[in-house]
Each structure stands twice: as C-alpha cells, then as structure tokens.
Amino acid sequence: xxxxxxxxxxxxxxxxxxxxxxxxxxxxxxxxxxxxxxxxxxxxxxxxxxxxxxxxxxxxxxxxxxxxxxxxxxxxxxxxxxxxxxxxxxxxxxxxxxxxxxxxxxxxxxxxxxxxxxxxxxxxxxxxxxxxxxxxxxxxxxxxxxxxxxxxxxxxxxxxxxxxxxxxxxxxxxxxxxxxxxxxxxxxxxxxxxxxxxxxxxxxxxxxxxxxxxxxxxxxxxxxxxxxxxxxxxxxxxxxxxxxxxxxxxxxxxxxxxxxxxxxxxxxxxxxxxxxxxxxxxxxxxxxxxxxxxxxxxxxxxxxxxxxxxxxxxxxxxxxxxxxxxxxxxxxxxxxxxxxxxxxxxxxxxxxxxxxxxxxxxxxxxxxxxxxxxxxxxxxxxxxxxxxxxxxxxxxxxxxxxxxxxxxxxxxxxxxxxxxxxxxxxxxxxxxxxxxxx
Amino acid sequence: xxxxxxxxxxxxxxxxxxxxxxxxxxxxxxxxxxxxxxxxxxxxxxxxxxxxxxxxxxxxxxxxxxxxxxxxxxxxxxxxxxxxxxxxxxxxxxxxxxxxxxxxxxxxxxxxxxxxxxxxxxxxxxxxxxxxxxxxxxxxxxxxxxxxxxxxxxxxxxxxxxxxxxxxxxxxxxxxxxxxxxxxxxxxxxxxxxxxxxxxxxxxxxxxxxxxxxxxxxxxxxxxxxxxxxxxxxxxxxxxxxxxxxx
Numbered sequence: 001x002x003x004x005x006x007x008x009x010x011x012x013x014x015x016x017x018x019x020x021x022x023x024x025x026x027x028x029x030x031x032x033x034x035x036x037x038x039x040x041x042x043x044x045x046x047x048x049x050x051x052x053x054x055x056x057x058x059x060x061x062x063x064x065x066x067x068x069x070x071x072x073x074x075x076x077x078x079x080x081x082x083x084x085x086x087x088x089x090x091x092x093x094x095x096x097x098x099x100x101x102x103x104x105x106x107x108x109x110x111x112x113x114x115x116x117x118x119x120x121x122x123x124x125x126x127x128x129x130x131x132x133x134x135x136x137x138x139x140x141x142x143x144x145x146x147x148x149x150x151x152x153x154x155x156x157x158x159x160x161x162x163x164x165x166x167x168x169x170x171x172x173x174x175x176x177x178x179x180x181x182x183x184x185x186x187x188x189x190x191x192x193x194x195x196x197x198x199x200x201x202x203x204x205x206x207x208x209x210x211x212x213x214x215x216x217x218x219x220x221x222x223x224x225x226x227x228x229x230x231x232x233x234x235x236x237x238x239x240x241x242x243x244x245x246x247x248x249x250x251x252x253x254x255x256x257x258x259x260x261x262x263x264x265x266x267x268x269x270x271x272x273x274x275x276x277x278x279x280x281x282x283x284x285x286x287x288x289x290x291x292x293x294x295x296x297x298x299x300x301x302x303x304x305x306x307x308x309x310x311x312x313x314x315x316x317x318x319x320x321x322x323x324x325x326x327x328x329x330x331x332x333x334x335x336x337x338x339x340x341x342x343x344x345x346x347x348x349x350x351x352x353x354x355x356x357x358x359x360x361x362x363x364x365x366x367x368x369x370x371x372x373x374x375x376x377x378x379x380x381x382x383x384x385x386x387x388x389x390x391x392x393x394x395x396x397x398x399x400x401x402x403x404x405x406x407x408x409x410x411x412x413x414x415x416x417x418x419x420x421x422x423x424x425x426x427x428x429x430x431x432x433x434x435x436x437x438x
Numbered sequence: 439x440x441x442x443x444x445x446x447x448x449x450x451x452x453x454x455x456x457x458x459x460x461x462x463x464x465x466x467x468x469x470x471x472x473x474x475x476x477x478x479x480x481x482x483x484x485x486x487x488x489x490x491x492x493x494x495x496x497x498x499x500x501x502x503x504x505x506x507x508x509x510x511x512x513x514x515x516x517x518x519x520x521x522x523x524x525x526x527x528x529x530x531x532x533x534x535x536x537x538x539x540x541x542x543x544x545x546x547x548x549x550x551x552x553x554x555x556x557x558x559x560x561x562x563x564x565x566x567x568x569x570x571x572x573x574x575x576x577x578x579x580x581x582x583x584x585x586x587x588x589x590x591x592x593x594x595x596x597x598x599x600x601x602x603x604x605x606x607x608x609x610x611x612x613x614x615x616x617x618x619x620x621x622x623x624x625x626x627x628x629x630x631x632x633x634x635x636x637x638x639x640x641x642x643x644x645x646x647x648x649x650x651x652x653x654x655x656x657x658x659x660x661x662x663x664x665x666x667x668x669x670x671x672x673x674x675x676x677x678x679x680x681x682x683x684x685x
Contacts, residue, residue, distance in 0.1 A: 014683065095526035097682040110526075118524045121446055123453040128446075135442035136525055164453075 002107070004188055004219040005070040005093065010102035012063040012088050012243075062088040064243045066102070075220040077230040077251055079258050080240035086223045087192060089240070090114060093221060094190050108187025108219065111138055115192065117177030122166035126157060126176055129165055133180045147183045154205070155179035175202055182209045188219040203421060227255045227410050232420035255410050271342075271378050272309035273403040275299040278396075287397040292329055295396045296322040296362070298383050300404050309404040313376060313428065314412035319367045319402065321383045328359045331389040335365035340400075341426050342378035372413075375428040378405045439527060443518075443535035448542060462546045466502060470495045477615040486617050488646060489558050496642045497614040499547055500572070504580045504634060505605045507540040511584025512601045515592050519685045529678045530671075533588050537581050544573070551645070563647040572640040575663055579633055582666030585674045592677070592685050613638050618652070630655035633662040 063085045070076050078086045091097045092104060094112030119136040120129050130151055134144040144151075152158055155176040157168070165173055191210075207229070214220045214233060224230050230237060230251060237254035239246045241261070247254055278295040280288070298321035302308040311317050319337050332355040339347040350367055381402040385395040413423070415430075452458045470491055477483050478490030485493050514536040515522065515529070522529065555562070591597040609615070612634040621629050629635055630652065636659030643651040 091682065096523065098679045112525070114524045119521050121450055123450045124446065128449065132442055132446050135439045136521065136527070138439075138527075 002072050003069050004072040004074070004107050005068075005221070006103075006105045007069070007093075008067050008103040010063055010066040010089075010092065010099050010104060011061060012085075012092060012097070013100040014060045014062055016058050016060050061243050063092070063099075063240075066240075066245045068238060068245065068248050070219060070221070072107075072219055073217040074236065075214050075222065075234040077234035077237040077254070078221060078223045078240065079225075079227070079230060079237050079254060080246075083242070084240040085243040086240055087114070088243075089238075090190055090192055090221065090223060106188065109138070110188045110190060111181075111184045111186035112190035113137075113181045113184075113192065114190075116174055116181060120165060120173070120177060123164055125164055126152075126161040126168070129176070130180055133177065137181060137184055138186070139184065143185070151179045151183050154182060154209070156202075171199065171202075178206060182206070182213070184213075186218070188221070189213065190221045192223045193225065200424070207421060226422060227259065228408065228416075228420050228422070231255055231410050252410065259407065259409055271403050272405060273401075274301075274307045274309035276398070276401045278398065285396065285398045287394045289392065289395050290326075291395075292326055292387075293333060293385055293395040294324045294326060295383070295385060295398070296324060298322065298381075298398075298401055300381070300402050309402075311374075311404055311406050312409045312412060313374065313406045314371050314409065316371045317369055317404075319369065319381055319383075321365050321385075322362060323365075323385060323396070324362045325358055325360050328357075329387075330357050331387045332356060333358055333363075333385060333387050333395070335363075336384045336386065337367050338382040338384060338399075339374075340380045340382065342380075347374075347379060347426055372428050372430045374406050375423060375426055376406050376408050377426060378403065379426075380404075440531045440535050440538070443531065444538040444542075447536065447539045451539075462543055463550055466495070466498055466547050466550060469502070470498055473498065473615040483616045483620060486619070486648070488560075492554060492558055492560065492646065493617060493642070494615055495551060495554055496645050497612070497638045499544070499551055500576050500638055500641045501609065501612060501614045501634065502547070503540060503544040503573075504576050504637070505608065506543065507537055507577065507580035508584050508587065509601055509605060510536045510540060511581065512587030512591050512597060514584075515588045515681065516595070516598070516685065522685055523682050529681055530674065533581070533584055533674075537577065537584070540580075541577065555645075560646065562645055565644045565647050568640070568644040572637060572644060575640070575660060576637050578667050579637065579659065579663035582663060582668075582670040585670030586666065589670075589674045589677045589681075592681050608632070608634065611635075617642075626652070626655075630658055633659040635659075 066085075066089065078089060080086050088097075090112065091114070092099050093106070094110060094114065096112075096114075117129075117133065119133055121132065124132065130148065131141070131144055135141070139147075152161055155172075155178075157172050157176050160168065160172065165176070168176070211233065214222075220234070222230070222234055234251050236248065237251045237258075238248050239254045239258055246261075247257060249257075275297065276299070277297045278285075280290060280294070298319070299307050300309060300311070301318050301320065302311055303315040303317060308317075321335055321337075323335070325333060334351060334355050336349055336351040338349050341347050350369075352365065352367075380400045381404075382397060382399040383401055384397045386393045386397075387395065413428075416423075452461060455461065457464065473494040474491045477494070478485060511533040514532045518532050521532075587597050587601050591601075611632050613620075618629075618635065618639055636652070636655035636657075639651055640656050640659070642648055
C-alpha cells in the first residue's frame with residue numbers, strides 16, 4: 001500500500017508575547033527597531049524589576065520533531081492531553097498553518113473538520129448555509145446539489161430549512177452544521193473532536209455516519225479525548241505529549257499508555273486532590289468546632305491501597321478520614337461523606353452502619369465505594385464529623401476537601417454491547433437485569 | 439468558493455433592513471445631493487458649464503467604488519478570521535471576493551448614472567469606450583492597496599483606523615466635489631500624485647466628454663496602480679503563510 005501522509009521531523013514554533021495581549025501594534029515594532037538602532041533598551045515602568053526585560057516574547061514549541069507515515073486507508077487517532085499539540089498537528093496537516101521546520105507530504109484530496117459549521121452565517125437560511133459551508137469545505141456546487149436532500153434529512157431540520165439559522169436552537173444549528181460535513185467525500189479526512197454534538201440520538205447517528213465515512217478505504221486522522229471512541233474507530237494512535245511524539249503504536253497500546261501517564265500526572269492537575277491535612281486556623285473550613293474533635297487528615301486510595309485521585313470506574317476505591325477524639329464522650333460521633341459532582345450538585349451522602357459513644361483517641365473512618373457506582377467525571381468529597389445529640393451537631397465540615405476523577409479504562413465495562421461513546425450520568429450502577437423471550 | 443463568499447456578502451448586506459438593496463442607490467444619491475448643495479450652491483464653485491450634480495456624480499462614482507473596495511478589502515481578512523483559522527484555501531480568495539461585491543455595487547450605481555445622463559439630456563461621445571478601462575484601473579488601484587492593507591491589518595490592527603482616516607481625507611484631496619481645473623497650475627504636479635485624481639479625471643473625460651485632460655496624471659495613475667497591484671500581490675503571498683497564526 002502506498003503512503004498517504006508522510007511527515008518528517010515536523011516542528012512548529014509559536015512566539016507568544018506576554019505584555020500585550022492580542023495583536024502587536026505598529027508603535028511597538030517601530031519602537032523595537034529604534035531601540036535596536038540606538039542600542040538601548042526600552043525600559044517601561046511595568047518592566048522594571050523583571051529579570052529579562054527585553055523578552056516580552058517567548059518561544060514556544062507546539063510541536064517538536066514529529067515524524068510518522070500514514071498508509072492509504074489507515075485510520076489514525078491522535079491522543080494526548082490539553083496542549084499536547086494535537087490541534088496544531090491537524091492545522092498543519094490541513095495546511096491552515098505552515099510548519100516552522102520539517103516536511104509534510106500528502107497524497108490525495110484533504111478535507112478537514114476542525115469545527116462544525118465553519119463559515120455559517122447567522123443571517124442566512126439553512127439552505128443557503130449548506131451551500132456556503134459546503135463550498136468552504138471544498139465541495140463543488142453540483143455535489144452539494146446532489147447531496148442536498150440527504151444532508152437536510154440527516155440533520156432533521158427540514159421544516160426550518162428556509163429560516164435564518166440565527167433563529168435555530170443551538171442543537172439544530174450544530175446538527176445542520178455537522179450534517180454538511182458528514183457528506184464530504186475526500187481521500188483524507190481530518191477530524192477534530194466534533195462528534196460530541198446534539199442529543200444522544202443524533203450523536204449515535206453521527207458515530208454511525210463517521211464509521212461509514214471512515215469505512216470505505218479512506219485515510220482518517222482523528223483527534224479525540226474519548227478512548228472508547230478512538231478504539232472503536234482507529235487502528236493506530238499517535239500519542240503526543242508537550243509537542244513531542246511519545247509513541248505511534250496500535251491503538252490499544254497507545255490508549256493504555258496515555259491513561260497510565262494521565263494517572264501518574266495527577267498532582268499537576270488543578271482539580272485533583274487525593275489528600276488533605278487539617279491545620280486549625282490555616283485550612284479554610286466550612287465549619288469547625290474543635291472542642292471535642294480535631295480532624296487530622298483525609299485521603300482517597302485506589303484498589304491497590306495507593307493514594308490517588310484518578311480512579312478507574314471498574315475498581316472500588318476508599319475514602320478515608322482520620323480524626324482525634326480529644327476526650328471520651330457520652331454521645332455518638334458520626335463521620336459522613338458528602339459526594340458532589342463537578343458542577344457542585346450533591347451526588348450522595350454516605351455514613352457508617354453503627355455508631356456508639358466513644359473513648360478518646362485517634363480514629364480512622366474508611367468508606368469503600370464499590371466499582372461502577374460512580375461514573376466517569378469529576379467529583380468532590382466533603383467529610384463531615386457530627387454528633388446529632390448535640391444542639392450544635394457539626395464538629396467539622398470541609399467542602400471540596402478531596403477531589404477525584406473517574407475514568408474508564410478501555411474494555412473495562414463489559415456491558416457496552418458495541419456502544420463506543422460515553423455513558424452519561426453521574427453513576428453507572430450494575431443493576432440486576434433479565435431479558436428473556438416470553 | 440470565490441463566488442460563494444461574494445454571494446454570501448451580497449445576500450447578508452441588506453438583511454433585516456426595510457428598504458433592502460435600495461440602499462445601493464439611496465446612498466450615492468444622497469451624497470450627491472449633499473455635495474451638490476455644499477460645493478455647488480454654498481461654495482459656488484465653477485462647474486465647467488454642466489449640471490453640478492452630474493459633475494459630482496461622475497466623481498462620486500469612482501470614488502465610492504475605490505473607497506469601499508479599499509476599506510472592505512483591508513478588513514476582509516480580519517472579519518473572516520474564523521475561516522482563515524479553520525479551513526485551508528488560497529487566502530487571496532477573501533479580498534478578491536470582497537472586490538467582486540464592490541464591483542456589483544458599482545454596476546448598480548452605474549445604472550443610476552445612466553438615468554442621470556438621460557435626465558439631463560447628456561449623451562456620451564465615443565470617449566465612453568474608455569469607461570471600462572477606467573473602471574478596471576480603479577479596481578486595480580483599490581485592489582493593490584487593499585492587498586497591502588489587508589495583509590498588514592492581520593498583523594497590525596492600526597490599519598483598521600488608518601485606512602478609513604485616509605479615505606476620509608481622500609474625498610477632499612480628490613476632485614470628488616469639485617472640478618480639477620480649480621487647482622492652480624503650480625500645484626498640479628503634487629496634486630496628481632494622488633492616483634485618484636487622474637482616475638476621476640478620466641471618468642469625467644470619458645462620460646461627460648470633457649475636452650482637455652491632463653494625460654500625464656492619468657499615466658501616473660496607471661503606473662501607480664500596476665505597481666501597487668504587483669507589490670501588493672507579492673507582499674500578500676509572502677505574508678500569507680503566517681495569517682492563521684497571528685490573526
């Protein structure tokens with residue numbers, strides 16, 4: 001088979017300017033030339049005290065020394081975290097921007113979907129926008145005419161096809177926009193994460209259409225954060241990290257490697273917090289009353305007993321809190337965990353089975369959360385220590401004390417039945433089912 | 439795609455307006471009225487024995503074509519930034535389709551000119567054959583300058599303010615509201631450094647059949663236009679590669 005895309009030691013450098021955001025103005029350029037001529041540097045008051053005054057710009061390599069070859073008809077996924085250079089790579093492959101160094105040779109007609117509805121104009125009707133968008137994506141007018149009915153039918157907005165798209169609901173808008181792209185017919189298709197549009201039914205339709213599109217011997221470059229989608233559609237994956245190519249391997253391997261790296265990089269992520277320590281007067285708490293109890297620390301540990309904030313949904317994990325009961329008391333002390341979803345909605349509250357008056361000492365409360373109770377997504381835990389017999393029942397409460405993320409390792413859910421997208425909702429409980437013929 | 443972009447701009451232009459496309463006619467007509475009153479009546483400038491409104495309109499026609507083409511071209515890349523950063527296509531299409539839109543407007547305004555000529559009972563001479571040539575000259579000049587401005591605007595947004603300012607001054611520096619022979623002989627050479635002077639002169643000569651015309655000025659306009667077009671194209675092509683990164 002012949003090579004469709006050949007990329008050789010590709011690099012892309014961006015120059016970021018720090019002081020002025022947005023476009024450079026001509027005064028600065030002239031000023032720059034002037035200071036070069038006179039050999040003096042312009043010290044504006046803002047710069048003073050900065051160690052490197054002249055470099056208000058900084059070089060940034062979005063891609064560094066990337067080489068790979070894609071065979072004709074191959075479907076390639078590009079995976080990696082935010083800022084890994086995925087979008088830059090796609091932009092270079094679709095010729096929107098030029099590489100700073102290196103060579104790219106592409107054989108065949110390329111169509112790139114970096115966004116749905118490129119060039120849609122709000123004042124124009126759906127019909128007019130189909131033609132416009134089609135033309136922008138490189139479809140000849142004849143072809144659009146031929147496929148027009150299919151596009152409209154696929155989008156499901158027949159009734160409003162002559163209404164200006166500014167009156168469309170956002171769902172209708174993206175559906176129409178995606179539909180145009182769905183009927184492109186290039187040799188090489190470059191797709192940035194555009195599948196996540198519309199409602200469930202439409203997403204499914206899109207996924208099917210994408211499979212159809214990618215099925216018949218077309219070369220596809222596909223960027224996605226969803227490992228499940230990537231795995232169901234692609235054979236090999238480019239794994240990028242900080243602008244460098246980490247691996248180019250079969251999709252299973254690359255996905256596993258990616259997920260593993262993400263797991264070890266939790267500390268760098270803002271959301272994640274797998275451990276907290278309570279220091280009275282320093283830690284900001286919602287409620288504290290250190291008369292009887294002092295909370296010491298808390299953490300989340302994965303099924304292997306290691307503190308972690310990136311947790312696979314198919315394994316159980318534990319939420320732990322340690323506290324010191326300062327004196328023996330004749331009332332009950334109840335630890336509870338309030339789980340929240342990322343948007344701040346209370347997800348559920350959990351508490352132990354038994355409680356009794358207690359002796360002074362250090363206690364460890366462990367709550368085991370079973371596998372598949374919490375679905376993919378980000379969650380937080382607020383540990384609370386209370387005694388409901390008291391008039392002021394709450395000893396301690398620390399919202400957002402622990403923050404974790406649930407993720408799905410490929411092939412961990414055996415109930416997917418061929419569905420490759422995300423399973424929605426905050427929980428994915430494994431309920432007892434029976435399906436039988438009457 | 440070239441035509442689609444122009445088609446889009448034309449379609450969108452007068453959406454949600456009451457009188458719609460009539461604005462193409464109303465605007466020059468009103469401007470002509472104002473200029474006629476200000477220059478012809480109030481300032482009482484000479485009109486070389488022809489209706490002053492006709493004198494104004496023959497100046498206004500190329501000028502408004504030039505100014506709209508230049509200002510639209512220079513803004514075209516920035517206002518289509520979302521396209522440039524998401525799809526690949528020859529970038530030249532954007533200003534070129536903008537020019538096409540302006541040509542359409544110009545053609546409509548021309549019909550107004552025909553009506554005016556009839557109204558005043560003016561019939562053009564053989565010189566009218568040069569009319570398309572002068573139209574092309576205006577287009578070339580505006581497009582050349584527009585390419586420069588467009589490519590520069592991407593990087594330096596200063597041109598967004600500079601271009602309209604120069605166009606505003608240009609109305610007075612060009613013989614839009616008055617006849618060229620108002621300018622004293624000794625200033626002539628400097629005056630004709632503005633290429634639009636030669637172009638407007640040419641228009642008046644070809645439409646109204648004026649007897650004398652300062653050919654050196656016209657020749658200068660031709661050379662100037664060709665020069666800006668060639669250098670504009672080269673500059674545009676050269677800076678094209680980085681448009682998506684800096685826009």
